[in-house]
Amino acid sequence: MIRPKQFWRLLQIQRVLVKHGLVEVIKATHLFRPLRFLYYIFPSNWFVDKSKPLGVRLREAIEELGPVFIKFGQAISTRIDLLPADIASELVKLQDAVPPFSSAKAKEILIETYGQDFDEIFSNFSEDPLAAASIAQVHAAKLKDGRDVVVKILRPGVEEQVARDVDVLKDIANLAKKYWKDGDRLKPVEVVEEYEKTIFDELDLGREAANGALLRRNHENMPLLYVPEIYFEYSHKNVLVMERVFGTPIGQVVEIKKQNVNMQRLSETGVEIFFTQVFKHNFFHADMHPGNIFVDTTNPEQPGYIAIDFGIVGSLTDSDQNYLAQNFIAFFNRDYKRVAQLHVESGWVPEDTKAHEFEAAIRTVCEPIFDKPLKDISFGNFLLSLFNTARRFEMEVQPQLVLLQKTIFNIEGLGRQLYPDLDLWKTAKPFLEDWMAKKYGPMAAVEKLREQLPEMGEAVQHFPQLAFTTLQRMSEGKLVVQAKGKQLEKIQQQLQENQRKTKRLVLAGSLFLGGVVLVGTSFNPTWLSYSLLALGVICFLRN
Numbered sequence: 001m002i003r004p005k006q007f008w009r010l011l012q013i014q015r016v017l018v019k020h021g022l023v024e025v026i027k028a029t030h031l032f033r034p035l036r037f038l039y040y041i042f043p044s045n046w047f048v049d050k051s052k053p054l055g056v057r058l059r060e061a062i063e064e065l066g067p068v069f070i071k072f073g074q075a076i077s078t079r080i081d082l083l084p085a086d087i088a089s090e091l092v093k094l095q096d097a098v099p100p101f102s103s104a105k106a107k108e109i110l111i112e113t114y115g116q117d118f119d120e121i122f123s124n125f126s127e128d129p130l131a132a133a134s135i136a137q138v139h140a141a142k143l144k145d146g147r148d149v150v151v152k153i154l155r156p157g158v159e160e161q162v163a164r165d166v167d168v169l170k171d172i173a174n175l176a177k178k179y180w181k182d183g184d185r186l187k188p189v190e191v192v193e194e195y196e197k198t199i200f201d202e203l204d205l206g207r208e209a210a211n212g213a214l215l216r217r218n219h220e221n222m223p224l225l226y227v228p229e230i231y232f233e234y235s236h237k238n239v240l241v242m243e244r245v246f247g248t249p250i251g252q253v254v255e256i257k258k259q260n261v262n263m264q265r266l267s268e269t270g271v272e273i274f275f276t277q278v279f280k281h282n283f284f285h286a287d288m289h290p291g292n293i294f295v296d297t298t299n300p301e302q303p304g305y306i307a308i309d310f311g312i313v314g315s316l317t318d319s320d321q322n323y324l325a326q327n328f329i330a331f332f333n334r335d336y337k338r339v340a341q342l343h344v345e346s347g348w349v350p351e352d353t354k355a356h357e358f359e360a361a362i363r364t365v366c367e368p369i370f371d372k373p374l375k376d377i378s379f380g381n382f383l384l385s386l387f388n389t390a391r392r393f394e395m396e397v398q399p400q401l402v403l404l405q406k407t408i409f410n411i412e413g414l415g416r417q418l419y420p421d422l423d424l425w426k427t428a429k430p431f432l433e434d435w436m437a438k439k440y441g442p443m444a445a446v447e448k449l450r451e452q453l454p455e456m457g458e459a460v461q462h463f464p465q466l467a468f469t470t471l472q473r474m475s476e477g478k479l480v481v482q483a484k485g486k487q488l489e490k491i492q493q494q495l496q497e498n499q500r501k502t503k504r505l506v507l508a509g510s511l512f513l514g515g516v517v518l519v520g521t522s523f524n525p526t527w528l529s530y531s532l533l534a535l536g537v538i539c540f541l542r543n
Helices: 004-019 023-028 030-041 054-065 067-076 085-091 103-114 158-179 188-202 205-218 253-258 263-281 318-332 336-345 355-369 379-392 399-418 424-440 442-475 485-520 526-542
Strands: 122-125 136-143 148-154 239-243 293-296 304-307
Touching: 004 054, 004 158, 054 067, 054 085, 067 158, 067 188, 103 136, 103 148, 103 239, 148 205, 158 188, 205 239, 253 263, 253 399, 263 304, 263 318, 263 399, 263 424, 318 336, 318 424, 336 355, 355 379
Parallel strands: none
Antiparallel strands: 122 136, 136 148, 148 239, 293 304
16 A cells, blocks of 8 residues: 555656656556656656666756665665666666755754754864765765864754655565565565664764764774774764864875885785774774775875775675675685585575586686686676576575675775776685684684583583482383484483483582592592592593
């Protein structure tokens, strides 16, 4: 059922689609069926300009439709499994830039937010914004104490606009799931739900302030990336105030080269920052387009990065992080069998997938790109082939990884501009191997055990009573297990084995504790005390 607000918005969307010659979209989309008659009523719709390529027309239409569609288009531009390569390459160019709202309105919002006169907070406030986007705009200012800051102000009425358009996207996603042959595998509903969380988080500038503070703390001992200081005393849900920073926009490659910057080092640093954020910190900047990244050229031989705009950040679950790291390392080692096994183990492909066939398919796609610099690799063609392989083996989309995929594409695009000769494999592989060793190696296991000792100690104190109660309930027939046939037989065998193990553990514990008590009381002969201790340890180790 289409609600009145959605109906009006659908009319606007249809008008924009017609204007840009995207009549096929209207005809193919079930959501527009109730409105399709309007297309035929107006003669101006009968003759539309289709001289531009489809991708260009689609990009221009999305830019006109506003923030939700722009940001969603930017997000799915990395998904070559969803889009033809020519359209995906156009969507990468989506520009989130709109006319600014007036400085008078900006000051009105600030006064209302702070509840005091404007001049009591700022000694200077730039009338012209530094940047204006669909979610917010940014002004340069100076605090009363002389600190240079930037003030980010949420665009008036944007929350209502976003909520309305997200509802429309949800309806489109539900239709796609129902009518699209790949709907179940590509999970359009889940992708939109993941996007919904991202964009509503971006509307809360208080959350962005917290994100910025965490990124700054994570990198305070890492000079490769500078994150400006957040001024929480002046920041609210609709206003963010932070330190003003100066650097060369990363998109100005010619200007950066004029400053004799070591471009190879700059590119390798970008890769290192990405893997550090994703794997070491598990908190990464997920909106790394050229407008949000600057280069600090103070030391041209050791250039650094400056990051702004922390509205979109990402993190991974422990299992996703582990599987991704293992996949990367197996990939770098050309261990395609391990890559195939990991995909099956993680549930990303059906468990009945023939691993050797999947391995051969991955090898066919990946082998041609190894030992090549970035400039000689077509990631578009590579990913298109990889996603076609995934489709063949019914690999499911992982919505929680959409932000990571988007970030990887941003990094790859920047690297291609800065230093096309970058050896991505040589740069990334040592970092991941070192991280895996620290995360899952012997010392990591010892550290984890040390952290868990207090909890384990408490659990051990309750173990004898728990074991006794369980054994007593079993002997009285009060412990009931619901199972049939071989399953029941297997469970009974396991319970019997657990009984034997429990008895051996109780015996081991008794011998060990008895030995400790005798040693503590200087019991003679001492050999008996130490014999009990040794027997307790042997019983425990043999269990």
